[in-house]
Amino acid sequence: xxxxxxxxxxxxxxxxxxEYSRDAIYAILDxxxxxxxxFTVQGEPVVLPTVHARVADALYLHGAAxxxxxxxxxxxxxxxxxxxxxxxxxxxxxxxxxxxYRSAVVFGVAQEVTxxxxxxxxxxxxxxxxxxxxxxxxxxxxxAELRSTRVLRVPITEASAKARTGPVKDGPEDxxxxxxxxxxxxxxxxxxxxxxxxxxxxxxxxGYLRRDRRFSHTSQDQEPRGEHR
Amino acid sequence: xxxxxxxxxxxxxxxxxxEYSRDAIYAILDxxxxxxxxFTVQGEPVVLPTVHARVADALYLHGAAxxxxxxxxxxxxxxxxxxxxxxxxxxxxxxxxxxxYRSAVVFGVAQEVTxxxxxxxxxxxxxxxxxxxxxxxxxxxxxAELRSTRVLRVPITEASAKARTGPVKDGPEDxxxxxxxxxxxxxxxxxxxxxxxxxxxxxxxxGYLRRDRRFSHTSQDQEPRGEHR
Numbered sequence: 001x002x003x004x005x006x007x008x009x010x011x012x013x014x015x016x017x018x019e020y021s022r023d024a025i026y027a028i029l030d031x032x033x034x035x036x037x038x039f040t041v042q043g044e045p046v047v048l049p050t051v052h053a054r055v056a057d058a059l060y061l062h063g064a065a066x067x068x069x070x071x072x073x074x075x076x077x078x079x080x081x082x083x084x085x086x087x088x089x090x091x092x093x094x095x096x097x098x099x100x101y102r103s104a105v106v107f108g109v110a111q112e113v114t115x116x117x118x119x120x121x122x123x124x125x126x127x128x129x130x131x132x133x134x135x136x137x138x139x140x141x142x143x144a145e146l147r148s149t150r151v152l153r154v155p156i157t158e159a160s161a162k163a164r165t166g167p168v169k170d171g172p173e174d175x176x177x178x179x180x181x182x183x184x185x186x187x188x189x190x191x192x193x194x195x196x197x198x199x200x201x202x203x204x205x206x207g208y209l210r211r212d213r214r215f216s217h218t219s220q221d222q223e224p225r226g227e228h229r
Numbered sequence: 230x231x232x233x234x235x236x237x238x239x240x241x242x243x244x245x246x247x248e249y250s251r252d253a254i255y256a257i258l259d260x261x262x263x264x265x266x267x268f269t270v271q272g273e274p275v276v277l278p279t280v281h282a283r284v285a286d287a288l289y290l291h292g293a294a295x296x297x298x299x300x301x302x303x304x305x306x307x308x309x310x311x312x313x314x315x316x317x318x319x320x321x322x323x324x325x326x327x328x329x330y331r332s333a334v335v336f337g338v339a340q341e342v343t344x345x346x347x348x349x350x351x352x353x354x355x356x357x358x359x360x361x362x363x364x365x366x367x368x369x370x371x372x373a374e375l376r377s378t379r380v381l382r383v384p385i386t387e388a389s390a391k392a393r394t395g396p397v398k399d400g401p402e403d404x405x406x407x408x409x410x411x412x413x414x415x416x417x418x419x420x421x422x423x424x425x426x427x428x429x430x431x432x433x434x435x436g437y438l439r440r441d442r443r444f445s446h447t448s449q450d451q452e453p454r455g456e457h458r
Contacts, residue, residue, distance in 0.1 A: 013292070013296055033314060034314065034328070036276050036278075036310055038274035038308075039274050040274050044336070045267035045269050045274050045307060046308050047266070047276050047309070047310040047334070048310065048332075049265075049310065049330065051328065067242055083263065085263065085417065088359055090422075091367065093374075094353070094356050094368065095368075097359070097363075099263070103277075103278050105276070105277065107273070123323055130317055131319065134326075137408055137409070138319070138321060139323065139403060139408065141322070141323050141324050145324040174368060175427055175429070178429070178432065179432070182422050182423050184419050184422045184423075186262075186418065186419055186420070187418055187420065188416075188418075190415055191415070191416065195410070196397045196410040198404055198410075199409065203407065203409050205411075
C-alpha cells in the first residue's frame with residue numbers, strides 16, 4: 001500500500017489492472033457487502049464468506065464465540081478478499097471473454113478483540129457497513145450477546161486492488177466476425193423491503209433503506225408513505 | 230457429500246443451515262458467476278476471485294499460462310467457495326441481524342489439464358457458465374490461444390453447502406420494540422447489454438442474453454428488434 005508493495009500483493013497478470021492506493025482499496029472493501037476469508041486448517045486452505053466492516057486501517061469480522069472459522073483464524077495469517085462484479089465482457093472470441101470487476105485482497109494476522117468498547121464499535125460498524133443508518137435504530141447488543149459474539153480485527157498492512165473496466169478487447173483480425181460483442185452491466189440490486197410478518201403496526205419503512213449509498217433501489221422509485229425523516 | 234461427510238465439511242454453526250446433497254451444492258456452484266479460490270503460498274492463505282464452471286463432478290478454473298494463482302494451486306489442495314446473496318435480514322436487535330444467502334464450499338486437489346480436448350471442453354463450459362448459448366456463437370480458441378491458457382480441474386470429492394432463508398428471527402422480548410424489521414431482497418441484476426463501439430452494423434443483440442437462466446433482465450422487458458431466434 002502506498003509504497004509498501006509486497007511481492008504477494010503485486011498484481012502480476014494484467015499489471016495495468018493493479019491499484020495500490022489506500023483509497024482505491026478501501027472503496028472496494030466498503031462497497032462489497034461480504035468478503036471471503038481464507039485461513040488454513042492443518043496446512044490446507046479454507047475459504048468462507050462473511051460480512052466485514054472497515055474502521056480506519058482495520059477490518060473487523062465477527063461470528064459466534066464458538067465459530068470454527070474465527071477460532072482457526074484468530075492469531076493466524078488470513079487473506080480477506082472482496083469482489084464486486086460490474087459486467088460481463090462478451091468478446092467475439094472465446095479467448096477474450098472477461099468480466100468487469102473490482103477486487104481487493106488484504107493480508108494480515110487476525111487478532112481477537114477482547115475490549116468491550118472496541119467490540120461494540122466493531123458490531124456497530126458491521127451493521128452500518130450493511131445498511132448505513134441502521135445501527136442508531138436497532139437495539140444494541142446486551143452484555144450476554146456481546147459475550148457470545150467473537151470479533152476479530154485484521155490490520156490492513158498489506159493489500160492491493162485489481163479492476164477491469166471498459167469495453168471488449170478483440171484482436172483486429174476478429175472485428176469482422178459475425179458475432180455480437182459488448183458488455184452486459186451487472187449490479188447487486190436491492191428490491192422492495194419486505195416487512196417482518198410480526199412487525200408492529202404503524203412502523204414505516206425507514207428512510208435509510210431508500211438512501212443507502214450502496215444500492216440503486218429500482219423498485220422503490222415511488223415515494224413511500226409515512227417515511228422516517 | 231451424500232454420506233461422504235468429512236469433519237471439515239460438516240456445518241457446525243447453525244447446523245440447520247447445512248446441506249450436503251449433490252443437487253443443492255451443484256445448484257449453487259452453477260448459479261454463482263464467480264467463485265473465490267483459496268490456496269496456500271509458503272503456508273499462508275491466498276484468496277482470489279475467478280470464474281469457474283462445473284462439468285459433471287468436477288470444477289474447472291482457468292487463466293493465463295503464466296498465472297501465479299494457477300501455478301500455486303496446480304497439484305495442491307484448494308478450497309473453492311461460491312456465494313449467492315439473497316437478502317439483508319434486518320432484525321430489531323443488532324445481534325439478530327443476518328443475511329439470506331446460499332454458499333457452497335468445495336475441497337479438492339487442483340490438477341492441471343493437459344489434454345487438448347478436455348481443455349476445449351472446459352473453456353466452452355466456462356463461457357457457457359457465464360452466458361448459456363454463448364459458446365456456439367463466439368469464435369473458439371486457436372491452438373496458440375489454447376497453449377497460452379492454463380486450465381485446472383478440481384474433482385468435487387468433498388463439499389458442503391450452507392444457506393439461510395426466510396424472515397427475521399427476533400426474540401419475543403424484542404417484538405414490541407419501535408424498530409422496523411424485515412428482509413431486503415437482493416439479486417445480481419443484468420442491465421441492458423451495451424454493444425461494442427466497434428460492433429459491425431446489422432448484428433442484433435443475441436436472444437440468449439435475454440433468455441439467460443441466471444438473470445432477471447429488468448431493463449429488457451420490451452421485445453428487442455431483429456432478435457436472433
